Amino acid sequence: MTDSTPFEIFLAVPPGLEPLLAEEAASLGFPAPAIVPGGVTFQGGWPDVWRANLSLRGATRVLARIGSFRAMHLAQLDKRARRFDWAGVLRPDVPVRVEATCKASKIYHAGAARQRIETALRDTLGVEVLTGPAAEDAPDDMSELRLKARIEDDLCTFSLDTTGMSLHKRGHKQAMAKAPLRETLAALFLRQCGYDGTEPVVDPMCGSGTFVIEAAEMALGLLPGRARHFAFESLASFDPVAWEALRATSANRDTTLHFHGSDRDAGAIRAATANAERAGVDHVTTFKTHAISDLMRPDGPPGLVMVNPPYGARIGDRKLLFALYGALGKTLAERFRGWRVGIVTSDPALAKATALPFLPPAPPVSNGGLKVALYRTAPLP
Template identity: 40%
Template structure:
């Protein structure tokens, strides 16, 4: 196919990635924000005016990373690949001095590994060599990272605009023993239909991630307001325009959450971590030391959403104790939260799911830190 490039001055094409299984949450959130998403494997595609990649990084709380599409072309061999790479419009993202790093993905391509792609890129850009990037979900580079995806004979090239993975909001400088990614917590709240107004309760809150993310949703606080992004180092970056975008987002936020937020945990240290994380996030949480086995219904709160990420027996707690804990958790739900909606992230273990004893109205496969899990969504009765 002929070289097709994105003219970033006229129209932007963006791919936004999500954690595995959470594409529906990202699609839903992006649609509510007016991005007109198209769901694809691994995330959503967006098209819009210049600056779209900045808005996506700034506002999407369920996204993992934002990639700006630079071009797509046919690359049946190394020569065609080098020619296509040489024709890409890189001036807006690369200053031509520091060599970009490449993240390479090969799917049924004719190349025998990433080294051939790196060599073709070096020839295309007149460099002595090009370094391969690490795993982007875990790492960030000081310079430009380009993603080269070869699927059959088709090559798609994108620029990473996020830098640090988007779950790193900046507020969570301390974590509990089994931390939950901020993007996963936000996705679960979206899938559970949390509206930012109804009460939100976490009976095993740990470092408070569900509650802080819920508070930000309730405040309409954009998750990227207090962190830096890779696109701020692009040669075409307009600091004044970016400042205006951030100012608009901040002006749309509310001074305090509209929702009552309650968190409980038996571990006093975890509650201290949650309080400090919330303080850094600019929110105040109501937190109490309580055992989930004896937890009473929150006084004065009508039905809302109760959300929990209980131990899995792999990182915290002993596996032999889990069935009893899950039975107690289910009993507390039925005793204290009848009529509430529930979202429970559990390991992919049918015995533990049965021990909960909750109706499985929706049972979605997700991953938490590489572990296969199920997200149970139901109304407690």
């Protein structure tokens, strides 16, 4: 595998959101994105891997499919793994963790397959192989490099996780409110509501500010991965000069729009304000402490009200939430004519309690172990 040879790049996303991620990838100029279960694929090179990690808002992680071969038994796997061009992609001084899965293959023992690949890496490249529990939530500078081996129908495919820590970890959300929505999911829900950075956004239950900050970043042209470390920086193919030039394209453009968040929890507002400052969007965002009943339409053109209210599944009493959703719907219907609304909830009955004229709901997706759906309106009459 040479630097100029295209390979398959896989963009992971929660099931059900693949079409939205494909739309985003196409809008950013990635060539011919194809929808597959659990993600989107396209052909590209290492600069495309870097740009995908840097610029995609909806992807969870980016995998580089670095090669494949047939293996009918463990001895054959061992031999061909030793002949693989590891030095073309891995550095001997960077530890790597190997993960293996087997499906519908003569090699059916994933643990034995993983051990053969680990031994091949040690013997041919001299690399340290990590064992024990994976450090998924380690600090950014401790992101592990992971090699994934998938053996399916006797075809062994090697993929490198080029992301490290999940892409929802933008690097600026240090303070979090209860039950935060992941940034990647928030970005896809904004896209599903037709948001493209050219209109204001209001979130009246903003928590730690995820929707407001994502929308403001989009309006300002700020790339989501501009402030964090990625696993690909530890690969043999990494070019730090080219990477810095690419990262410098996250230019802060001007916008006349303003983005508003509010919450009845003063601690949430403090968290959202601090997160917005770290993200560099504090000059176009305002966060205030007040109840839903005190929500007022901001001056200026209509835009999008985006809300992730409590669901009652883990936080609060579900019965009390019907009054909350009802108050939200009443306030929006009376004061936000011409605005579109997007509400994320796990409970259709709560969405119905708003009495808002929702379009047919989008298919549910997984969020932290719960199935949630986006309920959208056209501009309110």
